[in-house]
Amino acid sequence: MGSGNAIRGSRVGAGPMGEAERGEAAPRVRVSYWCANQHEVRPAFASDAPIPEIWDCPRCGLPAGRDRSNPPAPPKNEPYKTHLAYVKERRSEEDGRQILAEALERLRKSPHRPKITY
Structure with a gap:
């Protein structure tokens, strides 16, 4: 038995819609x-x-x-670079050693340095 709903099975926007309703x-x-x-x-x-x-x-x-006989060249695929590779582009080995030495010195002087026992 039907529920008497006249729009059953329809959705919003459904129905006959031609150019006149949408515009040119x-x-x-x-x-x-x-x-x-x-x-x-x-x-x-x-x-x-x-x-x-x-x-x-x-x-x-x-x-x-747009030129069939001369299409654009495919882009070059650059290999994946790690964070370390980017750092090595900006810093030399000597810079790295100096930064590490400064960081270790700050850690050694820190009052909150963890105590390591062997």
């Missing part, structure tokens, strides 16, 4: 982009919007350009 769509232009793997991407842009020179390929993730 902006004029569009499709632009072709090619990546280094020769995948073609054709995004649509508003006709009065600026067209970007590079677009990301959704298939492989490489940058795609």
Whole structure:
């Protein structure tokens, strides 16, 4: 038996909705982009919007350009660097020894230094 609810099975925004209710769509232009793997991407842009020179390929993730014969080069993948590698770029071995010596000296002079017994 029905509950008498006339909108059962509907959701907000459902129903016949045409261009008259939504308004006119902006004029569009499709632009072709090619990546280094020769995948073609054709995004649509508003006709009065600026067209970007590079677009990301959704298939492989490489940058795609508008010139099919000369697509952008794939970006170089830099290997993962550890924190120590970044520190070594900024400091020399001698700097490291000096900083360590200063830190150890501060610890030795600290009144809250833990007592180590062997």
